[in-house]
Amino acid sequence: MKIVLLESLAVSDEVLQKYTRDLEQKGHTFCAYSRCDDEAALCERAKDADILLLANMPLKGSIIRQCTHLQFIDVAFTGVDHVDLQAAEEMHVAVSNASGYSxxxxxxxxxxxxxxxxxxxxxxxxxxxxxxxxxxxxxxxxxxxxxxxxxxxxxxxxxxxxxxxxxxxxxxxxxxxxxxxxxxxxxxxxxxxxxxxxxxxxxxxxxxxxxxxxxxxxxxxxxxxxxxxxxxxxxxxxxxxxxxxxxxxxxxxxxxxxxxxxxxxxxxxxxxxxxxxxxTPHIAFASEESMLRRAEIVFDNLYAFLHGEQKNVILPR
Incomplete structure (x- = not known):
């Protein structure tokens, strides 16, 4: 599967590699990008993905609907009001969040x-x-x-x-x-x-x-x-x-x-x-400890989905 991280999870490269190493060994493709608010560029990055990972950047329905391979949106955040859930449901895309990390x-x-x-x-x-x-x-x-x-x-x-x-x-x-x-x-x-x-x-x-x-x-x-x-x-x-x-x-x-x-x-x-x-500029969730917990939860969600399960369900698979 092609797995695309659309924005930073605010952890070190070493932490990220710890979680992604097994993905690549099992034949999955993992692409990580910095945040981009340009819709055309964002769509280009996301359109071939089977799984999208993001934190709190907006994910519009116009983008989700163009992702014809998309199966799962793994949200590294507690709230999911920045993701168009109606579009995800229309496209039969599962959605999970990172409940409890912050x-x-x-x-x-x-x-x-x-x-x-x-x-x-x-x-x-x-x-x-x-x-x-x-x-x-x-x-x-x-x-x-x-x-x-x-x-x-x-x-x-x-x-x-x-x-x-x-x-x-x-x-x-x-x-x-x-x-x-x-x-x-x-x-x-x-x-x-x-x-x-x-x-x-x-x-x-x-x-x-x-x-x-x-x-x-x-x-x-x-x-x-x-x-x-x-x-x-x-x-x-x-x-x-x-x-x-x-x-x-x-x-x-x-x-x-x-x-x-x-x-x-x-x-x-x-x-x-x-x-x-x-x-304050939306910092409540942002501590060193919570960012590490968030990464752990997000990749736990991801690996569970790859094994046919789903955790922290917002929209079921």
């Missing part, structure tokens, strides 16, 4: 962003660099603050564990039933969570029911001086509504690792110009 990295960043917002770390760092003091920037402690987790999957569950370790009461909401709820977590409705949480941390996937979930109405329901953390998907939040809530002082702070588009983010984006908004 649980720790994302949960840790959500916690870190929360502390940053509560303690005004970004602002006081800038103040210090300009020979200033803490005047007017005394922060708040995390311990004892009620944390609301929206989306109680693997990442949300791990985030809850970390916040609980800091002495935070935990509220959780998920549109699906939550199995094996920890005894320190109180499951509640979305509205109740928004009304009572001092910190709201988003960990839900991007599907139609979550697109625009945190709109102006729901943001207005949040407690005065609450904090909103988004390490999930950008379109889950109405950025303009969030910026207005920050600029008006309704929310004390927010942190966004994700936006409606992938970085670079336009200078005029409302969250880049809002008060007390910590922004």
């Amino acid at each position: 649980n720790e990295s994302v949960a840790e960043l959500a916690l870190g962003m929360t502390i940053d917002c509560l303690r005004n770390v970004e602002a006081v760092s800038a103040r210090c660099r300009h020979q200033g003091t803490k005047e007017g920037l005394v922060g708040r402690e995390l311990g004892g603050k009620t944390v609301g987790i929206i989306g109680f999957g693997k990442i949300g569950r791990r985030a809850a564990e970390l916040f609980h370790a800091f002495g935070c009461p935990i509220l959780a909401y998920d549109s699906n039933p939550i199995a094996q709820m920890p005894d320190y977590v109180q499951q509640t409705s979305l509205d109740e969570l928004l009304r009572h949480a001092d910190v709201v941390s988003l960990h839900c996937p991007l599907v139609e029911s979550t697109r625009g979930l945190m709109n102006a109405e729901r943001i207005s329901m949040m407690k005065h001086r609450a904090i909103l953390i988004n390490t999930s998907r950008g379109p889950v939040v109405d950025s303009q509504a969030l910026a207005e809530a920050l600029n008006s002082g309704h929310l004390a702070a927010a942190a966004a690792d994700v936006f409606e588009m992938e970085p670079p983010i336009p200078r005029e984006h409302p969250l880049l110009n809002a008060k007390n908004c910590l922004v």
Whole structure:
């Protein structure tokens, strides 16, 4: 089979060769490319592939439909909203993801962003660099603050564990039933969570029911001086509504690792110009450890598929 990696997996050549050596010995062809956003060039690279590997680059239906040999799309990411699943289903192409590779990295960043917002770390760092003091920037402690987790999957569950370790009461909401709820977590409705949480941390996937979930109405329901953390998907939040809530002082702070588009983010984006908004260029998943886990999962998916099985199924073979 021809196996094409469309973008870097952010691991060393030695790690990549460890996983691809057996492929070549068994007669498969493996081609690795750097990321390319030109559709014609991307199509040329992909069109003869039996298997495509990619991380978070968009894979449009117009490309998938031209890949007449394609059997399997192996996504090195948890979310798959950047892949046209309808086109994949039409072409009878199986799709798997790298579920679980970034649980720790994302949960840790959500916690870190929360502390940053509560303690005004970004602002006081800038103040210090300009020979200033803490005047007017005394922060708040995390311990004892009620944390609301929206989306109680693997990442949300791990985030809850970390916040609980800091002495935070935990509220959780998920549109699906939550199995094996920890005894320190109180499951509640979305509205109740928004009304009572001092910190709201988003960990839900991007599907139609979550697109625009945190709109102006729901943001207005949040407690005065609450904090909103988004390490999930950008379109889950109405950025303009969030910026207005920050600029008006309704929310004390927010942190966004994700936006409606992938970085670079336009200078005029409302969250880049809002008060007390910590922004990062989609780094929650990206740690040395998570990249190694991701490569392991992706190639485990690949070898399973070559042996007639499928793991981490999004669309079955």
